Amino acid sequence: MRIGLFYGSTNCHTEMVAEKIRDVIGAELVELNNLKDVPVALMADYDLLILGIPTWDFGQLQEDWEDQWDALDSVELDGKVIALFGMGDQLGYGDWFLDAMGILKEKLAQHQVSFIGAWPNQGYDFEASKALNEDGSQFVGLALDDDNQWKETDPRLQAWCVQILEEYAAQIG
Numbered sequence: 001m002r003i004g005l006f007y008g009s010t011n012c013h014t015e016m017v018a019e020k021i022r023d024v025i026g027a028e029l030v031e032l033n034n035l036k037d038v039p040v041a042l043m044a045d046y047d048l049l050i051l052g053i054p055t056w057d058f059g060q061l062q063e064d065w066e067d068q069w070d071a072l073d074s075v076e077l078d079g080k081v082i083a084l085f086g087m088g089d090q091l092g093y094g095d096w097f098l099d100a101m102g103i104l105k106e107k108l109a110q111h112q113v114s115f116i117g118a119w120p121n122q123g124y125d126f127e128a129s130k131a132l133n134e135d136g137s138q139f140v141g142l143a144l145d146d147d148n149q150w151k152e153t154d155p156r157l158q159a160w161c162v163q164i165l166e167e168y169a170a171q172i173g
């Protein structure tokens with residue numbers, strides 16, 4: 001099994017989380033790919049994709065994701081299993097909390113992919129988010145807020161790593 005962790009990160013918060021996820025799951029399984037340096041086409045090389053995206057500028061994509069946004073359409077993703085994590089600021093940007101993660105999920109859902117790693121929305125305080133599922137009960141991936149809840153980041157990501165590995169094992173039988 002090869003796990004590709006792709007992320008974009010302007011102020012390094014997402015990058016630090018990406019490194020922690022790699023350390024929790026194991027560097028022998030997880031390869032880090034900073035979208036600043038690699039093409040999204042590389043996603044085709046992996047079985048399981050973990051994708052990290054912070055939200056910027058009132059509900060917008062982080063710049064490295066934005067730069068490769070159109071190229072995502074032509075990546076061979078059919079059959080991939082995808083786990084998303086998003087980073088945002090629920091108090092400073094509570095009307096757009098983690099929006100980019102929801103926008104990314106919608107984009108990827110145009111491919112024949114399956115998603116794992118949905119995360120409960122309890123324990124957060126925000127007005128609106130495009131990263132919630134249809135009934136609003138869960139985020140479409142791990143929700144992290146290093147601006148206001150940095151102490152929660154490590155326990156959340158550790159629990160989520162166990163969760164996605166279990167869900168992936170169940171998916172592939």
Ligand SMILES: Cc1cc2nc3c(=O)[nH]c(=O)nc-3n(C[C@H](O)[C@H](O)[C@H](O)COP(=O)(O)O)c2cc1C
Nearest residue numbers: 009010011012013014054057058059088089093098
């Ligand atoms: C100018 C600015 C705009 C932001 N806009 C949003 C936003 O719309 N929604 C959100 O959830 N977080 C927003 N954030 C918070 C960032 O997503 C958060 O700080 C994140 O950890 C940054 O990750 P990075 O350092 O990996 O780029 C914003 C932060 C800044 C400084």
